[in-house]
Amino acid sequence: MSFFKDMISVFKKRELTFLERREESEGVHSFLFEKPQDVTWRAGQHGLFTITHKKVRNSTKPFTLSSAPAENIVQITTLIKDEPSEFKQALLELKHGMNIKMSGPVGSFHLKENRPAILIAGGIGITPYRSILKQLKAEGRYNEKQLNLLYMSNKMPYIFKEELGEMAENHVMNVKYVDSRDHLHEYIDKFITLYQNNGDYFVAGPKSMVDSISVDLRSKNISKRNITKDGFFGY
Structure with missing residues (x-):
């Protein structure tokens, strides 16, 4: 059923009005748009964004x-x-009040059950988890012992670190910052020992990292249905 909802959503484009741009850290930017009244999504989903104020490839x-x-x-x-694509250059040129189009949001990268979950993020892969964790906080639905965030970043600063710290202090989740694959796998293995296939495994980040961790999870007898992936190309 969700597949057909996604298909319908993809064909419905809405105009979003640009509000402002924030630099989260060096080279990492957030773009904020007005939220139309009829737009909603499940935390962790993605939208398809279309540049309309100038002609760009793709x-x-x-x-x-x-x-x-x-x-x-x-x-x-x-x-x-430093040398952005035409699309990202067009994003940088947005001014307050200009429009962009979005279809969706769609996708299956969201919490599905009230089960222990490990959220594994690499670099810019933290973005869906910010959405997920902020929504859980807003709804008051969280359990510190069951929700674990592993955030690996060895080439760029940790983004949203202040917000994540506040949520950790307020028992939204446990968070660990790691700077190497070895440390990342140590924490993953601890979670596997505790929960095995009674837990859910979410992986978001550069596609090479997502694929590598997924293969490792499968080699440790974690069921494919317990692994949810979100691979970011081009990082």
């Missing part, structure tokens, strides 16, 4: 919504390097 790109449905904005967060 004018439509997918971006995870880093804002939670409970927030009054639509926000995307992305890494923009």
Whole structure:
């Protein structure tokens, strides 16, 4: 049923009005848009965004919504390097009041059951987890002992670190910051020992990292249905 809802949502485009851009850390920018009254999503999903104020090649790109449905904005967060693509250059040129189009949001990258979960993020892969955790906080639905965030970043600063710290202090989740694959796998193995296939495993980040961790989980007898992946290309 969710597949057909996604298909319907993809064909429905809405105009979003640009509000402001925030630099989360060096090279990482959040773009904030007004949230239309009829737009909602499940925390962790992504939208398809289309540049309309100028002609660019590949004018439509997918971006995870880093804002939670409970927030009054639509926000995307992305890494923009020194020589950005035409699409990202067009994002940087947005001025207050200009429009962009979005279809969706769609996707299956969201919490599905009230079970122990490990949320594994690499670099910019933290974006869906910000949405998920902010929504859980807004709804008062969380359990510190069951929700665990592992955030690995060895080439860029940890983004949303202040917000994540506040949520950890308020018992939304446990959070560990790691700077190497070895440390990351140590924490993953501890979670596997505790929960095995009674837990859910979410992996978001560069596609190479997502694929590698998924293969490792499968080699340790974690069922494919317990693994949810979100691979970001081009980082």
